[in-house]
Amino acid sequence: MSRMMLAANTGLNFLPFSSSHDKFANHPLSCFHSSRTDRVQFKGGIFAKRRCxxxxxxxxxxxxxxAWSWQKSIVETRHALVHRDEDHSDNLIVLQHPPVYTLGTSSSEKYLKFDIQNAPYDIYRTERGGEVTYHGPGQLIMYPIINLRYHKMDLHWYLRSLEEVVIQVLQSTFSIKASRLEGLTGVWVGSQKIGAIGIRVSRWIAYHGLALNVSTDLTPFRDIVPCGIQDGEVVSLSGLLGGPSSCSADANRVLMETTCESLLKKFSEHFQISLEHRSICELDISEEESQRTDAEK
Known part of the structure; x- marks a missing residue:
């Protein structure tokens, strides 16, 4: 398979439940503040990191x-910047999702253990590759939108890099030994999967990313064959640390904060980028784009 064909079909993705979260309804992402720092370069004894x-x-x-609209809007903007040789900064979105099942473009409904017409949660068929997965509260989602031209134009390298970030977080912050399983994408602790990873790449702009089960209720995974892996088991960080995912809200909040801080730190270190925090602000999503997103549901 050629690199471009692989780019069009690689990945899992993490996405959610169409409910009435009005505070997000009219202000998708984002203030693209373009500040030029390209590749990591050694200049005058100083490493200049690419911004994110x-x-x-x-x-x-x-x-x-x-969230899906945000990603697509950013990717379209980035394509235009690449065309003008003005793509000076990557992007990263970190969030949680309400409960949802997502399917890839070619996913098989045989991995659903329920009638799709009577699903327990909303289902979205996305443009990503891969089989069905679940996303919900307590699961930390990270969507890097990265121009691989400024990192490494190798999709396998990028997938392994995202895995490595999660493996390092679990080891350095929680003393949990995690690993890869040969031939599969994601992160495991023993035979239990804790991190789902998947990407979509469009003209070397990578998006979607990773989902890490922090204090996730794992019950909804029972109604699917996660990622199409028969007899696959999932686990949460909370469960590994000796507490059920249903432990106190305060404990879960602290665990989520700690995990997020560590994930951002390891992500910036591994990809040698400088994170610049931005706030949500107005970004008009066109009616045409909204209709296209609805059509892909």
Whole structure:
């Protein structure tokens, strides 16, 4: 398979439940503040890191349709910047999602253990590759939108890099030994999957990313065959640390904060980028784009 064909079909993705979260309805992402720092370069004894605008919403439950629109809008903007040789900064969105099942473009409904017409949660068929997965509260989602031209134009390298970030976070912050399983994408602790990873790449702009089960209620995974892996088991960080995912809200909040801080730190270190935190502000999503997103549901 050619690199471009692989780019069009690689990945899993993490997305959510169309509910009425009005505070997000009219202000998708984002203030693209372009500040030029290209590749990591050694200049005058100083490493100049590529910048990455970080939209940290990890405390929020952002509906799938909204987050999906944000990503597509950013990718379209980035393509235009690349065309003008003005793509000076990557982007990163961190958030949680309300409960949802997502399918890839070619996903098989045989991995659903329920009638799709009577699904327990909303289902979205996305443009990503991969099989069905679940996303919900307590799961930390990270969507890097990265121009691989400024990193490494190798999709396998990028997938392994995202895995490595999660593996390092679990080891350095929680003393949990995590690993890869040969032939599969994601992060495991023993035989239990804790991190789902998947990407979509469009003209070397990578988006979607990773989902890490922090204090996630794992019950909804029972109604699917996660990622199409028969007899696959999932686990949460909270469960590994000796507490059920249903432990106190305060404990879960602290665990989420700690995990997010560590994930951002390891992500910036591994990719040698400088994170610059940005706030959500007005970004008009066209009616045409909204209709296209609805059509892909």
């Amino acid at each position: 605008e970080c939209f940290d919403l990890h405390k929020e439950l952002v509906p799938y349709k909204q």
